[in-house]
Amino acid sequence: MVTCVVLGLGLIGGAVTGSWLSGDSADGAGTPDAFTAAGALWHSIPVDELFPPTVDGEGAGPGGADRTWTRIAVAPDSGCKDAFDPLLSKALAPAGCLRLLRATYTDATRSHVTTVGLLFTKADSAAMGTLRTRFNAQGLDRRRDLMPRPYGAQGTLAAGFGDAQRASWTLSVLTDAPVVVYAVSGFADGRTVTEPQPAEDAMKADATTPAAQGGLGHDAQGLADRIERSLRKTVNSATEKPS
Template identity: 30%
Template structure:
C-alpha cells in the first residue's frame, strides 16, 4: 500500500518531520505562539523614576504652599496690627481734649495774623471809628475811602520802606478818614509783617521822625482831595501783633506843614484825633480772640 502524499507531493510523515525541524518548539503549524513577550527591564525602572519624580514635585509643591500660606498669614497679622495701632493713634490724636497754654497762644497768634485776609476791607477799616475829642468828648471819624492794596515800599516814605522791606513786609493796606467836624483828614496805613517777632524787629529800627511814615491817600471829590505829602502835619505808628499801624493827619483846607506854626500843632485837636483813630484800628486787628477750651470746640 502506497504512502499518502500531501498536496506538496511529499509523504505525510516526511512533511511532518520537515515541519518539526523548521519549528523546534513543536508548535503546530499555523497556530499563534502562546509565549508572552516580557517587557524590557529598563522600562520598569524608568516608570518608577517618573513616579518618584512626580512624588518629589508634589511634596515640594506642598512645602511651598505651606511656606506661602505661613508668610501670607504673617503679613496679614502684621498689617492688622499696624492698622489697629494706626486707628488707636488716630483716635487718640483726634479726640477732643483741653488745649494747652502753648496751643492757646498759637491759636491766638494765627487768628490775629490772618485777619487782614480773612476780614473784608470794611472790617479792617470800619465805616466809623470813635476817638476822644476836646474836653474828652467821644466823637466819631468817618471813613472817606479805602485805597487798593499796595506794596509796602509804595505806601510809605523811602526811609520807612527800606526798614519794612528788610523785614519782609508782605503788603500795605490804607484808608482815609475825616474827623467829626470834617476839619481834619487822616490816613491810616497797616503794614503786614510775617509775625510779631518780625514786627518788633522792624519797629526797633524805625526812626523817631514825625515827618515820615505812611503816604496820604486822597479821594477826588471828597474832603480829602487836597491831602498830599506836603499837607501832612504829623505822622506816627503803633505796633499790634504782626501789624504796624501808621497814621498821618492834615487839614482838609490843604494847608501845608510849613504854613502851620509848630505851637498850633502842639495845641491842636488834629494829632490826638489821628492818633486815636490809628490806635482804634490797631486794637481791632490785635484784639485777642476768644479761644475754645478744647481741640474740637467747647466740649472735651
C-alpha cells in the same frame, strides 16, 4: 465803593487766632501758630469791619472831648511800592511787605483828614521784635523824615491830602503779629504844614504847633488805637468757640 466788599475770601478760623486778637495768654496766644494766623488776616475781614464807616472816639479829643470819625475812602489793598517815603521804606524793609491796607477818615467838623494804615509784613516774631526795638531805641517813629504817607483819594474831602499836608502821625510795630499800624493826619483844606509833630508830642497840653492846636495828634492816635482794637475784636468774635 461797595462797603460790604471783602478784602479776600474766607475767614481765618482756629482758636489760636482768637487768642491773639483777644490778648488772652491762654490757648496758645503768643505762640508761632498764633503769630502766623494773625499774619493771614489781611485777606479775611470785611472792609466795614476792618475800617468801620464810623469810628467813635469817646474821650479821644483834646481835654478828653469825644471824637467821631467818618470814613471817606478805602484804598485798594496793595503792595508797598511808593506807599512810603524812601527813608521809611528803608527802615521797614527788614520786615518785608506782604500787603498794605489803608482808609482815610474825616472828623465830625470835616476840617481834618486822617489816613490809617495796616502794613502786614513777611517777618517772623523775632524779626518784628528786632524792628520794634530799633524803632523805639532810635526814635524812628518820631522823625519827620519817616512820616507815613497819606491816602488822598480823588473826588473826596481828602483829595488835597498829600505829603506837604501831613501834620501829625503815629506808628507802632506790633510784636504779637506781623503788623505795623500807623496813622497820619492833616487839615482838610489842603494847607501846607511846616511843623509836623508826632502825635505823642502834639497831644501834650503845652504844645503850640498848628497840629497840636487843631487836635490832629489826637486824631492820629485815636484812630490808630481804635482801628487796631476793631481788628482784634472783629476777628476774635468771628473765631471764638461756641459755648
